[in-house]
Amino acid sequence: MAATIPHPHRVCPDTGFKIDLNAEKLIKWNAVTGVVVFLIGGLFGLGVALTRMPSVHLLDAELFYLALTAHGADVLVIFIIFFEMAILYFASTVLLQCRLPTPWLGWVAYALMVLGAAMANYTVLIGEASVMFTSYVPMKAHPLFYLGLILFAVGALLVCIHFFATLIVAKRERTYQGSIPLVTFGAMVAAIIAVYTIASGAIILVPTLLWSIGYINYIDPLMYKVVWWGLGHSSQQINVAAHISVWYAIAAILFGAKPLSEKVSRTAFLMYILFLQIASAHHLLVEPGISSEFKIWNTSYAMYLAVLGSMIHGLTVPGAIEAAQRKRGFNKGLFEWLRKAPWGNPVFSGMFLSLVGFGFLGGISGVTMGVEQINLIIHNTIYVPGHFHATVALGTTLAFMALSYWLVPTLWQKELFAPGLAKLQPYLFFGGMSGVALFQMGAGTLGVPRRHWDMTFADAAANTGITYKFQASASMLMDLNGLAALIGSIGALIWVLNMVGTLLLSPKKGTRPAPAAAPTGAGTIAQTGSHGTLGDVPGTFVIVMIFFACFALYYYVNWKYLGEIWLLK
Amino acid sequence: MSIFPPEQRIWWKEPVERAEVLWVSIAFIWCLIMFLMMPYWHMTGNQNLANTAFRITPERYAAKAEEMVAKYKVREEGTNAVPVVHPPPGSDVYLIGRLWEWWPILELEKGKEYKLHLSSMDWLHGFSLQPTNINIQVHPGYDMAIRITPTTSGEHAIVCNEFCGIGHHAMLGKIYVK
Amino acid sequence: MATNTGPEGQQEEADVPFMQQLLDNPMVLLLLGVVVPTVSYTIWGIMEVVSIPIAP
Numbered sequence: 001m002a003a004t005i006p007h008p009h010r011v012c013p014d015t016g017f018k019i020d021l022n023a024e025k026l027i028k029w030n031a032v033t034g035v036v037v038f039l040i041g042g043l044f045g046l047g048v049a050l051t052r053m054p055s056v057h058l059l060d061a062e063l064f065y066l067a068l069t070a071h072g073a074d075v076l077v078i079f080i081i082f083f084e085m086a087i088l089y090f091a092s093t094v095l096l097q098c099r100l101p102t103p104w105l106g107w108v109a110y111a112l113m114v115l116g117a118a119m120a121n122y123t124v125l126i127g128e129a130s131v132m133f134t135s136y137v138p139m140k141a142h143p144l145f146y147l148g149l150i151l152f153a154v155g156a157l158l159v160c161i162h163f164f165a166t167l168i169v170a171k172r173e174r175t176y177q178g179s180i181p182l183v184t185f186g187a188m189v190a191a192i193i194a195v196y197t198i199a200s201g202a203i204i205l206v207p208t209l210l211w212s213i214g215y216i217n218y219i220d221p222l223m224y225k226v227v228w229w230g231l232g233h234s235s236q237q238i239n240v241a242a243h244i245s246v247w248y249a250i251a252a253i254l255f256g257a258k259p260l261s262e263k264v265s266r267t268a269f270l271m272y273i274l275f276l277q278i279a280s281a282h283h284l285l286v287e288p289g290i291s292s293e294f295k296i297w298n299t300s301y302a303m304y305l306a307v308l309g310s311m312i313h314g315l316t317v318p319g320a321i322e323a324a325q326r327k328r329g330f331n332k333g334l335f336e337w338l339r340k341a342p343w344g345n346p347v348f349s350g351m352f353l354s355l356v357g358f359g360f361l362g363g364i365s366g367v368t369m370g371v372e373q374i375n376l377i378i379h380n381t382i383y384v385p386g387h388f389h390a391t392v393a394l395g396t397t398l399a400f401m402a403l404s405y406w407l408v409p410t411l412w413q414k415e416l417f418a419p420g421l422a423k424l425q426p427y428l429f430f431g432g433m434s435g436v437a438l439f440q441m442g443a444g445t446l447g448v449p450r451r452h453w454d455m456t457f458a459d460a461a462a463n464t465g466i467t468y469k470f471q472a473s474a475s476m477l478m479d480l481n482g483l484a485a486l487i488g489s490i491g492a493l494i495w496v497l498n499m500v501g502t503l504l505l506s507p508k509k510g511t512r513p514a515p516a517a518a519p520t521g522a523g524t525i526a527q528t529g530s531h532g533t534l535g536d537v538p539g540t541f542v543i544v545m546i547f548f549a550c551f552a553l554y555y556y557v558n559w560k561y562l563g564e565i566w567l568l569k
Numbered sequence: 570m571s572i573f574p575p576e577q578r579i580w581w582k583e584p585v586e587r588a589e590v591l592w593v594s595i596a597f598i599w600c601l602i603m604f605l606m607m608p609y610w611h612m613t614g615n616q617n618l619a620n621t622a623f624r625i626t627p628e629r630y631a632a633k634a635e636e637m638v639a640k641y642k643v644r645e646e647g648t649n650a651v652p653v654v655h656p657p658p659g660s661d662v663y664l665i666g667r668l669w670e671w672w673p674i675l676e677l678e679k680g681k682e683y684k685l686h687l688s689s690m691d692w693l694h695g696f697s698l699q700p701t702n703i704n705i706q707v708h709p710g711y712d713m714a715i716r717i718t719p720t721t722s723g724e725h726a727i728v729c730n731e732f733c734g735i736g737h738h739a740m741l742g743k744i745y746v747k
Numbered sequence: 748m749a750t751n752t753g754p755e756g757q758q759e760e761a762d763v764p765f766m767q768q769l770l771d772n773p774m775v776l777l778l779l780g781v782v783v784p785t786v787s788y789t790i791w792g793i794m795e796v797v798s799i800p801i802a803p
Contacts, residue, residue, distance in 0.1 A: 061735060065732070065735070095572055132732050136692075136732075138691065138709065139732075139734065164774075167773050168773075177574055178575060178578045179575050179580065179770075179771050180574060180771075181572050182571035188776070189776075192781070195780070195781055196780060196781045196785065199781065199785075203789075220710070221693060221708050221709060221710065222708055222796050227789065227792075227793070230789050248571035249572055251571065252570035252572045253572065256570060258570050258571070258576075260585075260589055261586060261589060262577075264589050266770050270776075273779060273780040273783075274779060274780065274783050275783070275784075277784035277788065278783075278784050278787045278788040280784075280788055284792070286618065286705045286706050287708070287713075288620075288711040288799070289622030289711065289795065290620060290795050292618075296608065298787060300604050300607070302787070303600060303604045304599075304600030304603055305600065307603075308597055311596040312589075312593060312596070315588070315589060315592045316589065319586075319588065320571075373607065373610050373611075373614065373617055376616060376618070376704060376705070379695070379706070379730075381702070381704060445702075446702075447697065447700060447702045449697055449728050449729070449730035451730070452732075453738040454738040454739075457741050459736070460738075460739045460740070462739075463648070463739055464647045464648055464649050464739075464741070465646070465648045466651075466742070466743055467741075468728065470699070471700075536586060541591075548595065548599065552599070555603065559610070562614075562616050563615065563616065565701045565702060565703050565720075566703060566717055566719050566720050566721070567615045567616065567720060568615070568703070568715055569619055569715070569717075579762065579763055579764065579767065582764065623799065624800070624801045625801070625802035712802055
């Protein structure tokens with residue numbers, strides 16, 4: 001039964017897991033590349049935020065649109081996907097304790113991704129592709145922009161194929177018993193979504209590349225949008241599946257937390273597999289000629305079944321932590337388990353803040369603005385970036401940061417470079433990026449446009465004599481957004497500093513990492529069993545009910561706002 | 570634990586925690602309510618897009634716009650002498666978005682319905698009517714027709730909120746409502 | 748923990764409920780995850796665009 005196929009590996013001194021040596025190298029190279037791209041993309045983002053601060057207006061128009069294109073491509077896609085490739089290798093070879101079947105494929109994929117990313121970034125930096133990450137036709141970028149994205153996508157697809165091959169090999173070689181772990185299952189969901197995402201990208205970007213070199217002479221702009229968003233939004237749904245898997249992983253690593261129910265969590269992930277990508281339709285809600293039937297079915301993730309999946313994870317992830325904490329003795333009242341959780345450990349604080357930010361700020365705003373009719377008061381205002389800073393920065397990025405505080409020291413067997421700063425970092429990043437999300441959403445509600453260099457329209461006044469002034473509070477909100485972005489950027493830089501410092505400057509680990517906080521003081525002896533109507537996780541139940549109340553309230557407030565605009569039939 | 574395979578080989582049959590069942594039920598009902606709100610609003614609400622649209626070449630659309638301007642122009646405004654038109658209520662009103670202006674300027678009457686057409690001569694633009702905050706995408710090659718009734722009077726601006734190049738932030742139109 | 752070799756293992760494979768068999772099958776899930784959005788969003792969406800009439 002033991003494989004005669006070589007499995008060069010080492011055993012992790014902290015966890016006992018078998019780590020395939022080839023996979024380990026790929027995890028490290030992909031993760032580190034991700035961090036480097038994050039730094040570049042993040043700096044561009046800071047430039048953008050300081051330009052949109054009316055009182056600072058840092059970059060000139062040309063540089064602003066260039067920076068915005070680079071920021072979008074680099075952090076929304078390139079950084080995050082490099083990191084996700086690392087997660088795919090980890091969730092397969094490490095969690096299933098198996099070998100990486102085809103190491104050379106991993107390196108070919110990595111090379112393609114680096115080449116593609118460099119190509120796309122190069123064309124943006126020389127000013128030949130300031131088309132925003134969406135590159136809507138008939139606006140045309142340098143052909144190497146499209147080719148760069150295509151190569152990057154092909155590389156990522158190869159990693160996904162390799163991931164599925166690894167699953168098959170692990171099952172055949174019986175390196176684990178029964179079903180794959182929940183975290184691996186979640187990573188698989190991310191990989192499945194990635195296949196659809198990349199296929200959509202190929203279908204639209206290959207013809208667009210041919211158009212950009214003059215080989216095809218027309219691409220219908222509406223068709224482009226439909227197919228492109230199959231790539232565009234689905235790429236963000238990869239992130240959702242990935243960061244939820246990271247939450248489950250952190251809950252297991254820090255608390256020994258077990259899923260409340262494998263059935264419920266996996267079924268929630270099944271809703272993602274089937275219905276998450278179709279909500280790309282929420283980008284088409286105010287386009288000409290698309291039927292309401294198409295819009296309503298697709299923007300709702302099929303009767304909101306995929307949203308149901310998210311709401312389920314919103315209970316099962318903290319619920320698993322609560323159950324584990326209560327078993328250890330943190331049983332007093334509704335929230336002792338949470339109050340006494342290791343808030344000083346950035347792995348925990350980052351993870352939990354990510355969950356709160358993604359759910360309350362990202363999720364609620366996302367579902368609301370995806371309503372067919374409510375989208376009228378939201379589309380292309382800066383509310384949209386407000387929403388996705390909550391989902392991608394607070395949700396995905398903060399979750400990845402939290403994971404890295406455990407993974408990097410463990411995988412490289414090094415002490416964390418600046419643990420004191422690390423303690424603070426999730427709070428800084430969360431505080432800053434929450435501000436960005438809230439202030440942008442506020443300004444967007446007042447009509448401030450996204451992707452726009454000057455909300456005072458000074459050039460319009462100069463060129464045509466036509467003027468418009470937003471309400472004074474809109475400018476104030478954009479100024480506050482700039483300040484929040486600054487705070488978030490400091491948080492981001494501290495993280496990068498810790499990552500780079502740990503890799504390059506820290507000493508090798510001597511002792512085991514500190515265990516999660518043990519029960520203190522006089523708590524009741526650990527009990528499992530019912531706490532009455534709310535069952536084993538009453539605290540989490542209260543949290544989700546508060547979430548539900550916020551959701552329902554915010555949802556209906558926006559219908560009210562919609563009712564106040566001009567009549568439209 | 571989530572990083573290990575499930576302890577039970579057959580985990581599908583494990584009993585589910587009461588809190589989970591309750592929350593899934595509540596959340597599912599909420600999902601259905603949200604789903605049904607959209608068709609409900611189509612039936613009872615006053616803000617819906619009819620999705621009426623046609624394919625049209627920029628030249629043909631421009632001809633329709635110029636015909637309207639010739640018939641209903643009342644004056645000119647601004648340094649570029651943009652025509653201001655006062656079309657009759659109920660009529661087809663043609664608005665052009667192009668790099669980097671909205672043409673013409675419209676003068677509408679409060680409480681009256683118009684059939685507003687939107688199309689672009691070149692790239693994608695974003696029709697963002699302020700301060701009422703209505704946002705619609707404008708495509709070249711497509712004429713999108715919406716029946717619109719102004720409910721607020723005064724000077725309104727059309728901001729472009731779809732990135733369309735270096736003059737994007739200078740693209741500003743106007744609608745007067747009397 | 749259950750093993751899946753030998754006659755007991757084969758018996759247990761047969762006892763696995765259908766839904767769990769589905770969720771334990773990455774290839775079927777991959778197929779569903781690509782086909783369902785392709786039909787519901789991409790193909791339906793393309794059909795919507797090509798059926799927009801020409802202006803009279």
